Amino acid sequence: MLTRGGNAIDAAVAVAFALAVTYPEAGNLGGGGFMLVALADGRTAAIDYRETAPRRVDEALFLDARGAVDQERRAFGHHAVGVPGTVAGLAEAHRRFGTLPFAALVEPARRLAEEGIVVQPALAAGLAEHARDLARFPASAAQFLHADGTPVEAGERLVQRDLGNSLRWIAEGGAAAFYDGPIAALIAAEMARAGASLDARDFAEYRPIVRDVLAVRHRGAELLLMPPPSSGGVALAQMVALLAPFELRREGGFTPRARHLFAEASRRAFADRARWLGDPEASAIPVAMLLDEAHLAPLRATIDPQRASRSDAFGPPLAEPRGSSTTHFSIVDAAGNAVANTYTLEERFGGKLVAPGTGFLLNNELQDFNPQRGVTTRDGQIGTEPNLARGGRRPLSSMTPCIVRRDGEVVLVTGSPGGRTIISTVTQIVFDVLEFETPLPQAIARPRQHHGWFPDALRHEAALEEATRTALATYGHVVEPAKQRWQGDAHSIARDPTSGVVQAVADDRVEGWAAAPPDEAPPR
Ligand code: GLY
Numbered sequence: 290m291l292t293r294g295g296n297a298i299d300a301a302v303a304v305a306f307a308l309a310v311t312y313p314e315a316g317n318l319g320g321g322g323f324m325l326v327a328l329a330d331g332r333t334a335a336i337d338y339r340e341t342a343p344r345r346v347d348e349a350l351f352l353d354a355r356g357a358v359d360q361e362r363r364a365f366g367h368h369a370v371g372v373p374g375t376v377a378g379l380a381e382a383h384r385r386f387g388t389l390p391f392a393a394l395v396e397p398a399r400r401l402a403e404e405g406i407v408v409q410p411a412l413a414a415g416l417a418e419h420a421r422d423l424a425r426f427p428a429s430a431a432q433f434l435h436a437d438g439t440p441v442e443a444g445e446r447l448v449q450r451d452l453g454n455s456l457r458w459i460a461e462g463g464a465a466a467f468y469d470g471p472i473a474a475l476i477a478a479e480m481a482r483a484g485a486s487l488d489a490r491d492f493a494e495y496r497p498i499v500r501d502v503l504a505v506r507h508r509g510a511e512l513l514l515m516p517p518p519s520s521g522g523v524a525l526a527q528m529v530a531l532l533a534p535f536e537l538r539r540e541g542g543f544t545p546r547a548r549h550l551f552a553e554a555s556r557r558a559f560a561d562r563a564r565w566l567g568d569p570e571a572s573a574i575p576v577a578m579l580l581d582e583a584h585l586a587p588l589r590a591t592i593d594p595q596r597a598s599r600s601d602a603f604g605p606p607l608a609e610p611r612g613s614s615t616t617h618f619s620i621v622d623a624a625g626n627a628v629a630n631t632y633t634l635e636e637r638f639g640g641k642l643v644a645p646g647t648g649f650l651l652n653n654e655l656q657d658f659n660p661q662r663g664v665t666t667r668d669g670q671i672g673t674e675p676n677l678a679r680g681g682r683r684p685l686s687s688m689t690p691c692i693v694r695r696d697g698e699v700v701l702v703t704g705s706p707g708g709r710t711i712i713s714t715v716t717q718i719v720f721d722v723l724e725f726e727t728p729l730p731q732a733i734a735r736p737r738q739h740h741g742w743f744p745d746a747l748r749h750e751a752a753l754e755e756a757t758r759t760a761l762a763t764y765g766h767v768v769e770p771a772k773q774r775w776q777g778d779a780h781s782i783a784r785d786p787t788s789g790v791v792q793a794v795a796d797d798r799v800e801g802w803a804a805a806p807p808d809e810a811p812p813r
Contacts, residue, residue: 290389292806297620298326298386299394301628302379304618306398306459309375310452311406313433313650314415314637315616315706318455318467320652321374322615322632323515324382325502325690327699329625333504333692334385335515337683338378338497338632340371340654344680345486351660351678358660365425366642367485369653371684373467375632378497380464385499386626395460402648403453405446411800412447415614416440419638428643429650451648468492472647479644498570505580507533508723510700513692517574520566521689524558525716526580531557531589532720542725543717543735545760546594551720552740552747552766553592555713559742560603562712563665567675568683574675597765600745614638615688615706619782621791623809627699627782629690631706657684689715693723698786701729705777705796710748713739714777722783729783729794737776740766750776775799 290300301324308316321340327333342350350368353359362368383391408416416423416433420440423429432449434440441447458466466472473492480487503516505526512529514522531554540547561579568574578584591598615633633654634640640653658678665672676685687709693701701722705714714737721732736753740746747766749758751774762768775798783792793803 290394291622293389295389296624297622297626297628298382299389300620301630302383302387303394303397305379305630305632306395306456307401308616309649310398310401310449312412312616314412315614315634317375317632317634318649319373320632320634320639321654322378322630323519323688323690324378325513325515325629325692326386327513327627327692327694331697333502333513335500335502336378336382336497337500337518338374339518339683339686340374340652341495342371342655342678342680342682343487343491346678346680348662348677348679350655363656363660364636364653365422365640367480367483369640369655370487370651371654372487372491372495373652374495374497376459376467377464377495381497381499391463392460395456399453399456399460402449402456405448408441408443408445408447409800410443413443415637419641422641423638426642428645429641432643432648449648451646455648468495475646476644509695510723511694512719513694515688515690516576517566518568518683519686519688520562521687521712521715523566523576523579524562524712525689525719527558527561527585528554528716529720530580530585534589538724543721545757548738548757548761549764550592550594552738553598555740556600556742557588557603563671563673565675567685571679571682572675600742603742617690617704617706618780619702619704621699621702621782621784625699627692627702629692629702629704631688631690631704633688654684657686687711691715691719693719695786699784700786701783703779703781705779707777709741710739710776713737714779718779718781729781729792733779733781733794733796739776750774
């Protein structure tokens with residue numbers, strides 16, 4: 290799209306549609322997300338296309354007849370599906386900022402679906418892991434599994450005819466084809482068949498919301514972040530503000546002391562997240578209060594530079610994160626326009642459900658709501674009011690797309706998948722680049738950590754050096770390896786505003802790469 294004269298927003302819309310074909314575990318038409326835009330002329334936008342609870346949903350959504358949480362209903366199938374926002378969000382981004390015809394942005398994805406893609410190792414691994422759950426739903430099985438139930442393997446060609454057909458409808462009819470046309474009708478019919486509440490009116494009423502970006506300053510740079518219903522922007526802003534007076538710059542990098550203080554800031558930001566954050570359309574979210582020094586200074590004063598604190602000191606225990614599937618891409622064009630887009634189906638392959646005739650997986654995003662009012666347990670769940678399920682509400686998200694500007698010019702674009710660990714991953718990269726002036730490739734490669742308040746443990750990637758783990762334990766942290774060997778997949782871009790040189794850095798933890806129009810790419 291850049292080669293054809295389009296801008297970063299055109300490219301982002303085309304990439305997002307294409308990933309729905311090539312990376313269906315997270316790239317999507319049936320989910321939602323956030324797109325941050327920073328234009329070279331100074332304008333910015335935070336496009337919230339998060340899924341919305343159907344209007345007939347209430348906070349008992351995931352409770353069984355005995356009032357217990359029905360985990361099956363949260364994870365699979367029809368009841369956890371929020372109204373997908375992706376198509377509306379991409380159409381809105383194009384309407385406001387795009388320059389190429391919308392159909393031209395959808396066309397490559399349609400071709401990929403109808404002509405087929407060669408399955409890549411990451412997709413094959415995901416399908417192998419989730420084949421049994423995909424097999425629960427006939428249209429999902431037909432799309433991703435062989436007739437004998439075995440998953441499509443790496444190197445095989447995957448043709449997705451129904452998906453190609455949906456993309457053709459969207460190319461021809463725009464977002465209306467999805468929300469007011471054949472796609473909404475197919476999904477509503479499947480929901481009615483299963484007795485779920487999502488219906489055609491929920492689709493017709495869906496709107497993306499274009500919000501003001503959350504902008505904060507650190508080390509002379511301006512951080513552009515996603516406001517609620519993302520919790521990521523507020524948490525990242527809190528963490529860098531809590532850490533600023535410690536002058537970690539003098540450490541010269543992520544030393545054990547820097548990692549200890551980073552974990553302490555993270556512990557406090559996650560406690561605030563659980564207590565205060567939710568959908569700003571549904572209740573007042575005190576963002577200004579949470580970022581005010583009057584709130585941060587006493588919180589900072591509880592940080593002991595020598596000793597880990599205990600999470601119990603900062604409120605009731607909080608749930609363990611579940612494995613989620615989200616994906617992030619960053620784009621900068623030659624004019625300096627930038628997009629940071631993170632979108633998701635919630636878990637890998639969402640709720641594993643494809644509505645017959647549509648060709649794409651539906652999200653189980655309503656799982657991001659707190660399932661039981663007042664029940665906040667050490668190992669299970671959060672029960673605070675701002676994120677209880679309610680018709681029309683958007684569940685709280687951890688997605689943290691981020692654009693950093695200096696003197697009005699974009700210098701960094703980043704973001705990541707990873708459920709609640711997204712916040713830790715993105716904050717670590719931003720902090721590494723701004724505080725320690727670490728070159729982006731090293732910041733992306735550096736072993737990551739996560740402290741999410743509860744469980745009260747500092748989790749790290751397998752690559753974190755033994756000596757650092759030992760040192761962190763001597764601060765009093767419970768130091769544990771992350772369940773997966775890696776944390777996040779943060780495809781990012783650095784830009785030198787003086788020369789205009791753009792450095793795209795693919796995170797090689799999962800799969801992905803950097804690309805540029807042929808006349809702008811360096812020789813390989
Ligand atoms: N479903 C993951 C997130 O929105 O944070």
